[in-house]
Amino acid sequence: MNIIQKVSLKNYRCHKEFSLDCNRSTTLIIGENGSGKTSVLEAIYLALRGKSFRAVDSDILRTDEEFYRAEVDLIDAQKIIIRYDGKTGKKSFEIDGKKTARLPKKNRYPVVLFEPNNIYLIESSPSRRRDYFDELFRQINANYSVTLSRYNKALKQRNDLLKLETVSKDDLFSWDILCAQYGAELKRIRASVLEKINQRMTDNYREIAKNEDSCEIKYTGDVVDENTYIRELAKSFEKDRILGYTTYGAHRDDYRFYFNNKDADGSASRGEMRSIILALKFIEAGILEEETGKQPVVLLDDIFSELDDMRQKHLVSNFRNYQMIITSTNIPANMTANMNL
Numbered sequence: 211m212n213i214i215q216k217v218s219l220k221n222y223r224c225h226k227e228f229s230l231d232c233n234r235s236t237t238l239i240i241g242e243n244g245s246g247k248t249s250v251l252e253a254i255y256l257a258l259r260g261k262s263f264r265a266v267d268s269d270i271l272r273t274d275e276e277f278y279r280a281e282v283d284l285i286d287a288q289k290i291i292i293r294y295d296g297k298t299g300k301k302s303f304e305i306d307g308k309k310t311a312r313l314p315k316k317n318r319y320p321v322v323l324f325e326p327n328n329i330y331l332i333e334s335s336p337s338r339r340r341d342y343f344d345e346l347f348r349q350i351n352a353n354y355s356v357t358l359s360r361y362n363k364a365l366k367q368r369n370d371l372l373k374l375e376t377v378s379k380d381d382l383f384s385w386d387i388l389c390a391q392y393g394a395e396l397k398r399i400r401a402s403v404l405e406k407i408n409q410r411m412t413d414n415y416r417e418i419a420k421n422e423d424s425c426e427i428k429y430t431g432d433v434v435d436e437n438t439y440i441r442e443l444a445k446s447f448e449k450d451r452i453l454g455y456t457t458y459g460a461h462r463d464d465y466r467f468y469f470n471n472k473d474a475d476g477s478a479s480r481g482e483m484r485s486i487i488l489a490l491k492f493i494e495a496g497i498l499e500e501e502t503g504k505q506p507v508v509l510l511d512d513i514f515s516e517l518d519d520m521r522q523k524h525l526v527s528n529f530r531n532y533q534m535i536i537t538s539t540n541i542p543a544n545m546t547a548n549m550n551l
């Protein structure tokens with residue numbers, strides 16, 4: 211299905227004027243390094259999700275220009291126009307003539323984004339992995355975002371108190387209750403989405419690699435009820451007081467990638483890591499579609515490097531039911547470019 215019909219940019223990064231008509235299924239943007247390929251995907255993401263995946267507006271605004279404008283026309287004749295004024299620092303979204311400062315939730319559209327640095331997810335820090343999965347859960351579960359920000363607020367209050375020398379267990383109790391309420395909910399959502407992902411992980415990996423390897427993402431968090439959560443917080447009180455922060459809870463969860471039952475960090479090859487992440491992307495697309503009832507737009511940035519021809523082919527054919535916008539520095543076999551930058 212085709213969701214995006216057209217993208218038009220003005221003063222958006224290196225693009226003074228740019229316009230692209232998108233295909234129903236695959237749109238391929240070819241260009242040298244620095245020609246502005248990722249910038250096009252960034253603008254699409256901005257229109258569909260309400261924020262950039264890599265920068266702030268002042269970075270996006272073309273050097274020495276006063277404003278940028280990005281327009282994305284959707285299939286149902288809906289138009290999203292984003293304007294940013296460099297002088298005032300203000301940005302607005304206009305949807306079918308109606309202006310807002312932020313993209314309303316009801317106008318956000320599911321996106322699966324592959325960025326080249328996603329492959330470092332496997333070997334990067336737990337906090338980067340948490341950020342990655344938080345963003346995924348936000349798209350999948352309508353309550354996740356609110357619960358996460360409430361949890362973070364309660365956690366911050368608890369941590370602030372822990373920095374006081376005179377802090378007692380009782381001082382923390384009301385924050386413990388809130389941390390437990392929101393933290394237990396986050397853990398439930400995380401574990402249930404991870405379970406769904408894992409049910410499909412190996413099959414999806416084999417779709418790309420066509421071999422017998424297996425993979426899995428292990429959620430390191432414990433799924434507990436609120437009372438157990440409160441008890442765990444109480445148990446770690448002495449440690450937390452000495453350290454000055456909360457050592458137990460949802461903010462410490464991690465997601466470890468396993469390849470053939472071994473930690474993929476340190477065992478999987480680069481191409482294998484890339485394939486694992488791409489398998490995850492297929493699964494994200496499927497789950498997003500089931501949960502939101504909308505077919506996500508698939509944005510694949512610089513997807514083909516490090517992948518052999520066979521994997522490149524399987525990749526494109528696996529996503530063929532989705533509208534896909536792909537960037538690459540060279541044209542892969544069996545494909546034709548829609549845009550040469």
Ligand SMILES: Nc1ncnc2c1ncn2[C@@H]1O[C@H](COP(=O)(O)OP(=O)(O)OP(=O)(O)O)[C@@H](O)[C@H]1O
Nearest residue numbers: 223224243244245246247248249269270271272273
């Ligand atoms: N605000 C800006 N004003 C002008 N040029 C910019 C601005 N921000 C970034 N650029 C330049 O725009 C160019 C396009 O960047 P982009 O990341 O889209 O390129 P790309 O085609 O994806 O390159 P690569 O193949 O290396 O990933 C770069 O040369 C970058 O330095």
Ligand SMILES: [Mg+2]
Nearest residue numbers: 247248511512
């Ligand atoms: Mg790029």
